[in-house]
Amino acid sequence: MLRFDIAPVCSNAYRLQATMSFAIAALYLFTPYQWVSLLLALGGFLRGFVSPHKCFSYLAFAGVTGKLGIAKLQNAGSKMFADKIAGIAGTAMFVTWLLGSGVGVVPAYAILIFAFIDLATGFCAACWAYGAWYKFRAA
DSSP states (O other): OOOOSSOOEEHHHHHHHHHHHHHHHHHHHHSSOGGGHHHHHHHHHIIIIIOGGGOHHHHHHHHHHHHHTOOOEEOHHHHHHHHHHHHHHHHHHHHHHHTTOSTTHHHHHHHHHHHHHHHHHOOOHHHHHHHHHHHHHHO
């Protein structure tokens, strides 16, 4: 569902956000600093369930892309859906770390892979799934 109640978001700022998600997943997987998954969870929930325009990192990245003249606006709905998934994955990573379980590597690898694809190519798999779901439901 397109979100017209929230201002459009900058897709290039979201590519920088994907870089942060990639870095957080890499830190979680390859260092002892697994607590950083809390940053992914909090940011994902803030951007996904509240508004991307209330998130400091999104605002900073949108400012950078605006200053560089590479801002590209798009509807917020698909990006907010991707953030909801990232928030849930970050929560799963953080909770499993607190419980001493190794299951958190599954969502961490998923974030690592899909965030890398997004930052390298601009293809957001969650955004594609969001659009496909609504096209499928309309048929």
